[in-house]
Amino acid sequence: MALFRASALRAALNLRLLPASLNFSSTSLPLIDVGPLTNSAASVEEKQAVGRQLHDACLNVGFFYAQGHGVPSELTDSVMVEARKWFALPEEEKQRIALSPTSHYRGWQRLGSNVTQGKRDLHEGIDLYKEVDAGELAAAGMPASPIHGRNPWPQTPAFQAALRAYVDECLGLGAAILRGIALGLQLPETFFEGDMAGDSYWVSRILYYPSLPGQPASSSSNSTSSSSVLGGAQQRQQQQQQQQQQQHASGSKAGSLEELSCGEHTDYGLLTLVFAEPGVTALQVKSAEGRWLDAPPMPGAVVVNIGDMFSVLTNGLYTPTAHRVVNRSGRDRVSIPFFYETNFEAVIEPQPQFCVQRPAQFEPVRYGSHLESKVLHNFDFESK
Numbered sequence: 001m002a003l004f005r006a007s008a009l010r011a012a013l014n015l016r017l018l019p020a021s022l023n024f025s026s027t028s029l030p031l032i033d034v035g036p037l038t039n040s041a042a043s044v045e046e047k048q049a050v051g052r053q054l055h056d057a058c059l060n061v062g063f064f065y066a067q068g069h070g071v072p073s074e075l076t077d078s079v080m081v082e083a084r085k086w087f088a089l090p091e092e093e094k095q096r097i098a099l100s101p102t103s104h105y106r107g108w109q110r111l112g113s114n115v116t117q118g119k120r121d122l123h124e125g126i127d128l129y130k131e132v133d134a135g136e137l138a139a140a141g142m143p144a145s146p147i148h149g150r151n152p153w154p155q156t157p158a159f160q161a162a163l164r165a166y167v168d169e170c171l172g173l174g175a176a177i178l179r180g181i182a183l184g185l186q187l188p189e190t191f192f193e194g195d196m197a198g199d200s201y202w203v204s205r206i207l208y209y210p211s212l213p214g215q216p217a218s219s220s221s222n223s224t225s226s227s228s229v230l231g232g233a234q235q236r237q238q239q240q241q242q243q244q245q246q247q248h249a250s251g252s253k254a255g256s257l258e259e260l261s262c263g264e265h266t267d268y269g270l271l272t273l274v275f276a277e278p279g280v281t282a283l284q285v286k287s288a289e290g291r292w293l294d295a296p297p298m299p300g301a302v303v304v305n306i307g308d309m310f311s312v313l314t315n316g317l318y319t320p321t322a323h324r325v326v327n328r329s330g331r332d333r334v335s336i337p338f339f340y341e342t343n344f345e346a347v348i349e350p351q352p353q354f355c356v357q358r359p360a361q362f363e364p365v366r367y368g369s370h371l372e373s374k375v376l377h378n379f380d381f382e383s384k
């Protein structure tokens with residue numbers, strides 16, 4: 001690797017050896033226009049200016065809103081509209097693409113079957129990953145994994161088509177933001193390409209969160225009057241589903257006030273892009289003081305956060321910020337987080353320029369092993 005601007009970076013490290021998110025006490029997340037990163041006509045200076053903003057956000061917060069991302073809202077809207085239709089299907093239909101060890105942990109997980117910190121999460125969802133042909137992999141002499149395989153794509157052609165297009169868009173956006181982050185870290189712009197994340201083991205999750213009982217915990221707005229991507233008919237369907245959920249919740253599977261839509265966690269890889277329906281505030285980000293700050297959806301922007309691999313790579317300069325989902329809005333919610341991760345076989349280790357001030361704090365980690373250590377324990381298949 002080329003010589004780094006060690007002195008400049010050391011100066012930056014001197015000032016900034018404190019853990020990331022320490023300065024994060026504001027009530028809002030940074031907003032960054034990432035347009036220059038996807039625009040081939042942008043100058044190096046413009047890209048570097050974005051890189052500096054990304055550096056600040058990753059160092060101090062670990063979360064930011066990205067505008068100018070270029071993912072068409074028609075596409076994200078149609079993924080979410082199709083998702084709503086799909087989640088409204090009878091259980092037998094959804095069961096056809098059920099997630100299990102046999103499906104390589106890909107597909108549909110029923111409400112309450114994803115477990116975080118020993119507690120079941122009150123959402124259902126579909127998990128899709130980069131597809132891997134086990135035969136081809138073996139022929140290439142690559143190790144097998146219980147997660148490798150093909151996706152049980154949702155049956156509905158329109159849903160499947162929208163999802164495939166969405167994954168392509170997110171791959172482009174993720175790679176672009178990583179170019180900016182590389183610049184912000186004074187790494188080569190291409191740092192995340194090739195063996196690092198040039199063949200991203202991406203994850204696409206399509207999540208449905210019924211509203212939990214109780215009032216919104218925080219004072220921030222949970223506007224019910226904001227505009228929705230949904231048309232009138234779908235809104236009515238949503239209301240019906242909500243009533244069903246409430247009836248359901250008063251039965252034996254009652255969601256108690258302690259239950260969360262998704263418990264506190266950090267994400268596993270590099271970068272998470274969270275597109276969600278407008279109008280429902282549910283995602284919460286943990287500040288350095290341990291306060292939960294709302295990250296409401298912002299029209300035209302996507303919520304972005306960094307994952308576990310960044311703390312290893314930067315020797316703790318960037319640390320992923322804990323977050324959770326608590327939907328007490330009185331409305332159900334669909335979100336479609338996309339995870340731009342490293343290659344499955346990438347071995348992530350602290351880069352030398354981050355080990356000048358203090359020795360490496362992390363052992364090298366193979367991303368695929370980290371992912372397996374999480375995913376293989378995330379599900380309670382008995383949950384009914």
Ligand SMILES: N=C(N)NCCCC[C@H](N)C(=O)O
Pocket residue numbers: 114115116117203262265266267268269339374378
């Ligand atoms: N693919 C990703 N990153 N999924 C994040 C899910 C976090 C919740 C999970 N039950 C857990 O305990 O980690």
Ligand SMILES: O=C(O)CCC(=O)C(=O)O
Pocket residue numbers: 205207262267274276283323324325335336337
């Ligand atoms: O639904 C969301 O807003 C975020 C979900 C999440 O944190 C995850 O799936 O890792």
Ligand SMILES: [Fe+2]
Pocket residue numbers: 265266267272323
């Ligand atoms: Fe997450």
